Each structure stands twice: as structure tokens, then as C-alpha cells.
Amino acid sequence: MKPYILQQTNWKQVKSENYEIALIPWGATEPHNYHLPYGTDTLETTKIAETAAGKAWEKNAKVMVLPTIPFGVQNPGQIELPFCLHVPPSTQTILFADLVNALHNQGIKKIVLLNGHGGNDFKPMIREIQAEYSDAFIGLMEWFKLIDIKDHFEDAGDHAGEMETSLIQYLFPELVLPLEEAGDGKAKTFKLKALKEKSAWTPRNWSKVSEDTGVGNPKKATPEKGKIYFELITDIIAEFLIELAASDLNDLYE
Numbered sequence: 001m002k003p004y005i006l007q008q009t010n011w012k013q014v015k016s017e018n019y020e021i022a023l024i025p026w027g028a029t030e031p032h033n034y035h036l037p038y039g040t041d042t043l044e045t046t047k048i049a050e051t052a053a054g055k056a057w058e059k060n061a062k063v064m065v066l067p068t069i070p071f072g073v074q075n076p077g078q079i080e081l082p083f084c085l086h087v088p089p090s091t092q093t094i095l096f097a098d099l100v101n102a103l104h105n106q107g108i109k110k111i112v113l114l115n116g117h118g119g120n121d122f123k124p125m126i127r128e129i130q131a132e133y134s135d136a137f138i139g140l141m142e143w144f145k146l147i148d149i150k151d152h153f154e155d156a157g158d159h160a161g162e163m164e165t166s167l168i169q170y171l172f173p174e175l176v177l178p179l180e181e182a183g184d185g186k187a188k189t190f191k192l193k194a195l196k197e198k199s200a201w202t203p204r205n206w207s208k209v210s211e212d213t214g215v216g217n218p219k220k221a222t223p224e225k226g227k228i229y230f231e232l233i234t235d236i237i238a239e240f241l242i243e244l245a246a247s248d249l250n251d252l253y254e
């Protein structure tokens with residue numbers, strides 16, 4: 001029973017503590033190549049949030065991890081696959097606004113979103129809601145962008161590749177199929193130069209890009225690589241939570 005995980009804790013604990021930060025993990029529910037669970041983004045983001053909050057709690061940061069939101073924004077071509085649960089950004093914004101409103105009414109003014117899914121583009125949503133709560137801090141961390149993945153994985157991949165496979169092998173070994181059963185995550189690129197070089201952007205049609213739904217080869221994944229990466233990113237998140245918990249929201253600039 002951890003006092004920083006809302007799903008596990010109780011009113012007796014909450015009543016006696018002054019919580020500073022609400023940490024909201026946000027994932028997705030979608031196919032992840034053949035070998036990883038649909039819940040990959042939700043499962044890994046939950047573990048990352050809980051572990052980071054635990055590290056921060058040890059240093060006296062009063063943070064509460066809220067239940068992970070499992071509904072993400074998906075790409076065309078993936079939306080059609082069975083049980084790929086797409087919700088549009090407008091729905092995410094309504095839900096998030098309701099959560100911020102509830103927390104703000106309870107006096108919790110430091111709210112941090114932990115994003116674990118590339119299709120979730122939360123900055124516009126935060127800008128929209130922040131404007132209504134001038135005395136609140138609404139922050140965003142995207143764990144998959146915190147350190148250069150290429151320093152830790154040979155073929156990190158965008159989706160269900162070596163990085164994500166290593167993380168799930170480490171955190172939920174019982175939920176990964178043997179790597180022989182995984183597809184190679186081979187992905188096509190755009191023909192158009194600007195799209196290929198990323199000077200222009202449009203969502204990729206997933207079923208035209210990848211046959212197995214993966215983008216990135218998972219074959220070199222190991223739980224050891226997952227553990228090292230997990231420790232590094234949870235340290236970075238914990239450090240931010242510690243600093244934020246101790247901060248005066250009226251004095252954030254130097």
C-alpha cells in the first residue's frame with residue numbers, strides 16, 4: 001500500500017497528508033507488433049509514474065499518482081484494427097479539463113501529465129486549460145523524449161521496437177511473446193522528400209507503413225537494456241517532481 005499511488009491508498013492516508021502534486025499518467029490502447037500487449041503504453045507509463053513518484057516521495061515530495069488514462073490518439077490505418085481504442089484530441093481535452101477542475105477545487109494546484117504515447121499531443125490541450133486556471137501549474141513530461149534513445153538501443157524504433165520491447169521485458173516479462181514470434185517492425189517511409197526529411201508532416205497511415213503494426217526492430221531487446229533505461233528516466237522524472245513540490249508557484253523564474 002503506497003501512499004503516493006491513489007489506486008492503492010485510502011482516505012485515512014490522504015486526510016493526514018498535504019499532497020502537492022497530482023501526476024497523471026496517460027497512455028494508449030493499441031496493437032504493438034505481434035509480441036507486445038495492447039496495454040503496452042498504459043502499462044509502462046503507469047510503472048514509470050509510480051516508480052518516479054516513489055523516488056520523489058523518499059525525498060519528501062508529496063506527489064500522488066492518479067489512475068492512468070488508457071485512451072490515446074491513433075493514426076489512420078491503425079484506428080480500423082480491432083480493439084485499437086482511438087479517442088480524438090477534443091475528447092482528451094474535455095476529460096482533462098474535468099480532472100483539472102476537480103483537482104483545482106480540492107486545492108491541488110500542481111498538475112503534471114506524464115505522456116507515454118507519441119500520438120498524444122498535449123501541448124495545445126494544456127495551453128487551452130491553463131488559460132482558465134491562472135493560479136495552477138500544469139506541466140508535461142513525455143518519458144520517451146527525456147534521453148536520447150539511440151544512446152541505449154541499437155534500433156530503438158518508434159513503436160514496439162527495441163526500446164519498448166526491452167521495457168516490457170523488464171517490467172512485465174509475463175506479457176511478452178518470445179521474440180521469434182515478433183515481426184521485424186519494418187516500416188516504409190514517405191516517397192515525398194519533405195515528408196521523408198520531416199520538414200513537412202502528416203499522420204502516417206499505419207497499415208500502409210507497417211505490416212506487423214511495429215515500427216522498429218525488436219530483435220535486440222533485452223530486459224537489462226530496459227532496466228537501465230527505466231532507472232535513468234524515472235530518476236529524471238523524480239528530480240523534477242522533487243523540485244516542483246518544493247517550489248512556490250509565484251516564484252518560478254530567475
Ligand SMILES: [Zn+2]
Binds near residue numbers: 041160
Ligand atoms: Zn507504445
